[in-house]
Amino acid sequence: MSEFRVTLSPALGGRAAVSRKGISVEAQPEGTLLHLLVDPTMGDAVRLAADLMAAGLELRPLTTGQWFAVGDTALAHADLAALSATLKPQADIVDQSHGRVRIIVKGKMAARVLSKGTAVDLDIAVFPVGHATTTLFGHISAHVTRIGEDAFELIVLRGFAESLWDELAQMSLEFS
Amino acid sequence: MASLVTCPHCGKRPKEEFTVKGAALTRPAVDAAQDVWFDYVYLRDNPRGAYQEYWHHTSGCRRWLVVTRDTATHEIFQCHDAAERGEVTA
Structure with a gap:
């Protein structure tokens, strides 16, 4: 990032x-649009969704093991880094907001x-x-x-x- | 060519959403003879009838699929995710 x-x-x-x-x-x-790449062996997606909801983002299923997380407001760099740290190692984030x-x-x-x-x-x-x-x-x-x-x-x-x-x-x- | 492909993830989609890579062949061993590799890389059978190919759902789920189709009747017999390989027989 x-x-x-x-x-x-x-x-x-x-x-x-x-x-x-x-x-x-x-x-x-x-605002914010994140591409999530999820390792299905690392736990269920429910926890993942909860973490994203807490950050004010909504999930959109993309394909096998991948989601978009969208939100109307831009996340500050620090918040994004914190979210990324929370989700690891279950998921990796690629910021696609731009x-x-x-x-x-x-x-x-x-x-x-x-x-x-x-x-x-x-x-x-x-x-x-x-x-x-x-x-x-x-x-x-x-x-x-x-x-x-x-x-x-x-x-x-x-x-x-x-x-x-x-x-x-x-x-x-x-x-x- | 078949015009509707049933993607195992997305359902029935028009062929325009896909990219065809080519025949789904079993990759030779790394130390196989040069003629075996030449065959694998360049030589194709071009059969009339059943044919197994790698298709990429480029404008959809972006997964690699193995499509078994008939080159004469355009019928598609099977379409599965390439990650479930092992069924490739060609």
């Missing part, structure tokens, strides 16, 4: 939230709009609240979590954020 934080201008700073009938797209504050951006898509038509971009079945019966997966939206790889019945959180690489935003704005045009 670096001693110094790079200060970046927000990737979607200039974008006002897209608000249409039954769908809205809004950028989340670029590298990934969160976008919230919500509203009754959110699943309809997202379905235009991905092959993943977003029906609530098979993609319940809390479920997450990584998939392609058009040509852009993004991580999608259902955070509410009609709300999704997309995590996308910073460099692709604007492009994905433009696509979401276009895909939701029919509901304007």
